[in-house]
Amino acid sequence: xxxxxxxxxxxxxxxxxxxxxxxxxxxxxxxxxxxxxxxxxxxxxxxxxxxxxxxxxxxxxxxxxxxxxxxxxxxxxxxxxxxxxxxxxxxxxxxxxxxxxxxxxxxxxxxxxxxxxxxxxxxxxxxxxxxxxxxxxxxxxxxxxxxxxxxxxxxxxxxxxxxxxxxxxxxxxxxxxxxxxxxxxxxxxxxxxxxxxxxxxxxxxxxxxxxxxxxxxxxxxxxxxxxxxxxxxxxxxxxxxxxxxxxxxxxxxxxxxxxxxxxxxxxxxxxxxxxxxxxxxxxxx
Amino acid sequence: xxxxxxxxxxxxxxxxxxxxxxxxxxxxxxxxxxxxxxxxxxxxxxxxxxxxxxxxxxxxxxxxxxxxxxxxxxxxxxxxxxxxxxx
Numbered sequence: 087x088x089x090x091x092x093x094x095x096x097x098x099x100x101x102x103x104x105x106x107x108x109x110x111x112x113x114x115x116x117x118x119x120x121x122x123x124x125x126x127x128x129x130x131x132x133x134x135x136x137x138x139x140x141x142x143x144x145x146x147x148x149x150x151x152x153x154x155x156x157x158x159x160x161x162x163x164x165x166x167x168x169x170x171x172x173x174x175x176x177x178x179x180x181x182x183x184x185x186x187x188x189x190x191x192x193x194x195x196x197x198x199x200x201x202x203x204x205x206x207x208x209x210x211x212x213x214x215x216x217x218x219x220x221x222x223x224x225x226x227x228x229x230x231x232x233x234x235x236x237x238x239x240x241x242x243x244x245x246x247x248x249x250x251x252x253x254x255x256x257x258x259x260x261x262x263x264x265x266x267x268x269x270x271x272x273x274x275x276x277x278x279x280x281x282x283x284x285x286x287x288x289x290x291x292x293x294x295x296x297x298x299x300x301x302x303x304x305x306x307x308x309x310x311x312x313x314x315x316x317x318x319x320x321x322x323x324x325x326x327x328x329x330x331x332x333x334x335x336x337x338x339x340x341x342x343x344x345x346x347x348x349x350x351x352x353x354x355x356x357x358x359x360x361x362x363x364x365x366x367x368x369x370x371x
Numbered sequence: 372x373x374x375x376x377x378x379x380x381x382x383x384x385x386x387x388x389x390x391x392x393x394x395x396x397x398x399x400x401x402x403x404x405x406x407x408x409x410x411x412x413x414x415x416x417x418x419x420x421x422x423x424x425x426x427x428x429x430x431x432x433x434x435x436x437x438x439x440x441x442x443x444x445x446x447x448x449x450x451x452x453x454x455x456x457x458x
Contacts, residue, residue, distance in 0.1 A: 224437040225413045277415035 124173035124180070131173055131182035136209070138202055138233060139217035140226050141188030144245040146170075147240060147275040148217055149185040152285070169201055176285045178292065184211065190225075192232045194344070200344065203253045207236055207330050211286025213292040215284070217243045218249035220257060220272070222321065234300030234344040236330045240268040241287045268298045313339055325354055381445040381455045385420070385434070386448035393421045394453035409451065413437040419457050 117136030187198035218226035273280030316333035
């Protein structure tokens with residue numbers, strides 16, 4: 087029977103990851119077999135992965151597809167007001183996946199956007215999946231570029247590719263990945279297309295098999311550059327262990343009131359611990 | 372500046388456009404969080420913008436910016452300086 091020749095996924099076949107069988111090891115069937123959806127798993131994962139993106143791009147759909155959870159998916163902004171956590175195992179690693187509220191920017195301030203911003207800035211996820219709407223790519227790239235200013239460990243999920251196809255939009259994915267300096271994976275999370283490839287990229291970035299170098303926006307003004315580096319140095323002195331001092335310095339120069347407040351009352355350095363340990367504290371209580 | 376006939380290249384503010392008009396953003400005359408928000412939504416100098424839909428009284432109005440719809444109140448649209456026609 088011809089069916090016997092289909093690439094049936096078999097967990098007991100040890101040679102699927104062998105170098106001689108890369109064709110099979112990287113195919114969708116083999117990868118789907120390597121994913122275990124763990125739902126809400128109390129244990130800490132090996133890696134923390136964040137799901138970020140503009141509102142209404144399919145973040146929660148990606149989250150649910152990977153964790154097997156049924157986090158509420160809806161077509162309106164502000165739906166995910168706090169972050170949701172779930173877990174999955176892919177090959178040898180367990181991941182804690184954090185679904186962040188949708189945000190257009192890391193710079194504007196509304197309550198749920200602050201959650202996303204603080205987690206990305208100070209929670210230090212091992213990998214950040216930025217879900218972008220392929221039909222509104224230009225607007226979505228604003229957030230991608232902002233995230234690339236604070237972390238290189240990014241995988242872009244070019245979502246809603248099915249819808250883009252219906253609108254006659256084609257995207258030069260390789261070119262985009264080259265310009266951004268991070269992997270770009272086309273997906274339609276709704277029907278699961280591209281998720282095996284997404285997992286593959288997430289693993290490679292998380293464990294460092296692929297070293298990414300995100301594009302940095304150049305500070306063209308020499309005076310601004312000088313001001314940023316001076317202030318960043320002082321911040322590093324004042325708050326030892328603080329991540330992304332340059333980013334914080336730039337915000338201070340712009341007069342961001344929430345960052346000013348955090349510096350004034352000394353909570354700035356605590357932000358990172360707060361974001362990362364919040365989950366652990368909940369378990370302990 | 373107000374009341375001039377909006378020929379190509381004429382300058383004005385976004386609220387002066389009619390349905391189907393195309394323009395290019397030249398400046399944002401607003402500070403703070405509102406300015407940040409408009410820029411996050413893609414309204415930066417050099418951006419092409421088109422009036423897509425208007426409500427019966429013209430307030431609010433939906434604009435097409437970088438492939439997505441942005442709906443602004445008239446008071447917000449007044450802050451966006453434009454030049455008629457595409458860049």
